Amino acid sequence: MNFKSQVRSLLLFISCFSSSILLAQNDSIWHQKPELNISGFLDVFYVYDFNQPQKTERQTFLFNHNRHNEFNLNLGFVKLDVKHSKYRANLALQTGTYANDNYSAEPGILKNIFEANVGLSLNKKKNLWIDAGIFASHIGFESAISSDNWTMTRSLLAENSPYFLSGAKLTYNPNDKWEITGLIVNGWQRIQRLQGNSIPSFGTQIKFSPTEKVILNWSTFIGTDDPDIIRRMRYFNNFYGQFQLTKKFGLIAGLDIGIQQSMKGSSDCDLWYSPIIIGQYAINKYWKTAIRAEYYQDETGIIIPTTTPNGFKTTGLSVNLDYSPTRNIICRLEGRWLNSxxxxxxxxxxxxxxxxIIGTSIAIKFSETLKK
Structure with a gap:
């Protein structure tokens, strides 16, 4: 990216921010009292790995439920959020093995920040927002909050694409079927920009929900995870569709595909990709089961470095059984097989x-409104 492109991006951000301030000063609704909420999440787990690895950390390419033969906290956080028709804010502090593993590149207190962002409405319809700070990634259908996902463990594609980003994003909802987002961020799952890297990264998301039973999504990332001296540009796409085919049966199909320059300035690129399919069946009000089939290929070690002749070429199959006695508690049992x-x-x-592996977890969510 050249200097002029960076300047245009900066001017666009300043323009959006300035517009929000002007709107705030001239809109009496700004003085209405906001809603303040507190919420939290805890996910306690146990996993037994039949390979019996010598270390408790099982795999370098997994970041959730990644301990062998020990009880532990995967993720716990407490969150405060402010909601107003003209602005919003979130602050969540986290701990657990997920935070230790996935934020290991972040210094000090930064690895304990799950969310920290502020958003402003930019128009009277309140369907155009700018948010800045640390926020959840726009990539994929699985989040760090396990109870929101169809399986206990995360898919290989989710574990090896960003869970969080730091920067600014512009979100537009022209109606209740479409959501369009543009982002400028510090890098590929980074809070602080990589030392020696002078350019930001960019992303987009287009989400279309023609009915309540269908979600179609396309997310992108364009940037680099290298310092300037060896800069290799990365171009990444995430596609998925989520379908509630019947009252009891749902299906998710997805594909991650990306390329990265082999070396700085080269026209040659290396490829990685990962297809996935998940089916979920609701047995009754309290019980659900899910089956996941997946494949991940990263032959040249762009995302998952290996020293083996064929790189990372792994197939996965998992079966999940969930029991949820109430909406805020879920107990899970999963068997997962990987073959490389x-x-x-x-x-x-x-x-x-x-x-x-065989894994089990108990997760709980809570939420309370403190002030309206």
Whole structure:
């Protein structure tokens, strides 16, 4: 990206921010009292890895429920949020193995920030918003909050694409069927920009919901995760569709596909991709089950570095059983099998091609309005 492009991006951000201030000063609704809420989440888990790895951390490419033979907290956070028709804000502090593993590149207190952002409405219809700070990624159908997902463990594509971003985003909802978002961020899942990298990264999201039973999504990322001296541009797409086919059966199908320059200035690019399909069936009011099939290929180690001849080429299959006695509590049991072309999974003795785990978790969410 050249200097003129960076200047245009900065001017666009300043223009949007200035517009929001002018609207705020001239709109009496700005003085209405906001709503203040407190919420929280806890996810306690136990996983037994039948490969019996020597370390408690099981796999370097997994960031959730990634401990062997120990009870632990995957994610716990407390969140305060402010809601107003003209502005909004979120602050959430986190702890757990997810925070330790996935935020390991962030210094000090930053790895304990789950969310910290402020948003302003930019028009009278209140369907155009600008938000800035640390926020959840626009990529994928799985979040860090396990109870929002159809399976206990995360898919390979979710674990190896951003869960969080830091920057600013502009969101437009022309109607209740469409959502269009543009982002300027500090990098590929980074709060602080990588030292030595002088350019921001960009993203887009287009979400279309023609009915309440269908969601179609396309998200992108354009940027780099390198310092300037070796800068390789990265171009990434995430596609998924979520379908409630019957009252009891739902389906998610997705595909991540990305390319990255082989070296700075080169026209040659390396490819990685990951298709996935998940089916969920509601047995009754309290019980659900889900099956997931997935594949992840990163032959040159763009996202998942390996030293094996064929790189990372892994197939996965998992079966999930959920019990939810109330809306805010979910108890889960999952069996997951991974098979790789090369011997990448650690055991007590020598690496192997296969990995099988059984995991269980109990997660709880709560929310309370403090002030209206």
């Amino acid at each position: 072309k090369d011997k990448i999974f650690e055991t007590k003795t020598t690496p192997t091609n296969n990995n099988f």
